[in-house]
Amino acid sequence: MKTRQWFFVHLHCLLVGSLVDSSSLSSFSSHRPQSVTSRVGNQAVLPCSWKTSLDKESCHIQWATLEDTVFELRGERKWEAEAFVGRVEVPREKLGSGDCSLIIHDVQIGDTGRYESFMVVDGVRDMKTRVFIQSVKLSVFDHKTKLSRRPGGELVLDLYTRHSMRVVFQGRNSSEWSDVWMRGDEDTERLQKDLIQEKLTMKQLKSSDDGTYKVLDEHGLAVSTVQLYVEEKSTALKVHQTLDRQALTDDAARSSCSALLLLSVLVTSFHILRLV
Template sequence: MRTVAVLHRFFIYLQCSLIGSLVDSSPLSSATHLVSITSSVGKQVVLPCRWKPRLGDMVPTACHIQWTTVADTVFEQWGSRKWQMEDFKGRVEVPEEKLRSGDCSLIIQDVQIGDAGRYESFMVVDGVRSTKTKVFLQGVKLSVFDHKSHRSQAPGEDLVLDLHTSHSVRVIFQDRNSSESSDLWMRGDENSPRLEKHPLKEQLTIKNLRRSDEGTYKVLDERGLAVSTVQLSVEDSSTALKVHQSMEKEITTDDAAKSSCSALLILSCLVMSFKFTNVL
């Protein structure tokens, strides 16, 4: 029984070693051919890829390209047949005319925060005995960032919030003197006298700003992830004018002081020169 137990433990160890070696040799665990791409929400991004450096002059009869993440297949194209993952529906493509010439780059439209991660591309080619073989082409690390900005406007002006993408579904507001946020707008809400969604553009306008509108505005997507953050200050334009006038006054006073010092220095030099002449 003891011998059987030892053999059983050895068999488990051997299995773990084999699995570990397979994981270490897989493209997902290797940094080879890894390219880093950075984008902000709502933009178009291109994940670069070329298959000729890996396949040489061998042109497949029908290019079969795959783009995957660690967990899922994002996009697959075989000849005229295409498949897109549900989260990327209508947002991803590999232009067929470029694919034949060797460019298998994946174009992602309207990129989202949730799109961030590692992507890998493969070309599926014919192997021995009519089998299919996946040839690793390119690894790409995609980083996606939200928009951040500070705005200063006067009471009575309009604040235009960019939603950046049709996937923005909610805007929350946090008063500068509060730690809690409240819903300001949800996609599908009707316009109000002070809040208006542009009929065509992804923009939300808050009309006739008040002091109470000062605070932080966050645009969120379907997953509750931040698309943008805007910190708003509401100040009278006269305040800015006073600051400007004060700065000008300080500059004028400083210049006058410098001129006075220069005049005194010149006068001192003349007196010293006169005394020196009398001595001679």
């Protein structure tokens, strides 16, 4: 009798141990989170692999940050957090191979953080239990560019994402930022927004346009930083021509010195031969 009781107690412990809540599994996991990097506006894939194939009609997958749930997929039904609506998915066609990776489209700086994936399964007494699968650290960076344009030319600023709301400018010798464009602004003669692509064109560049441009999202976070140099091509050409002339002068001087040195050696040798 005691042997039978011990068997059932042991079996119960095994069941409870295998269905531990995700928080404890996550906390005691010895594995470091995988690292994924991306840039604003691009796509990020957060890896997740279940030990066996998944039934896409019945599996229940959950992705969450340390603060809140981001995405859930249960059969045909899915749920997305407000900040991720229309931007996240777990491809159902890959579930058969156990791939439950989360794809984040149009990633934003604010998406940076740690994400954890779970499988929700039936536990003891029909209670649902989350089983921890994978931890992923996502880092999202802004775009940085240096450009050179001639006066009268055009600057095309890539906004990268529909979440870009504002462009600000700081002159080369200034410490202040000024607004250049805000989403919803009407086009002007010099500044035009592409109706389809997330691009902004600034025409008829002037020397005063030389400086730093920042594209900001709705939270004021940098989407991109562009260092613009407005330079006269002729000035650069003059510099190169001056350097070339200087190089020619130096070569001529060196040649002249070499010739004088050779002549001096020959004269000295002639005098030595006469004395001998």
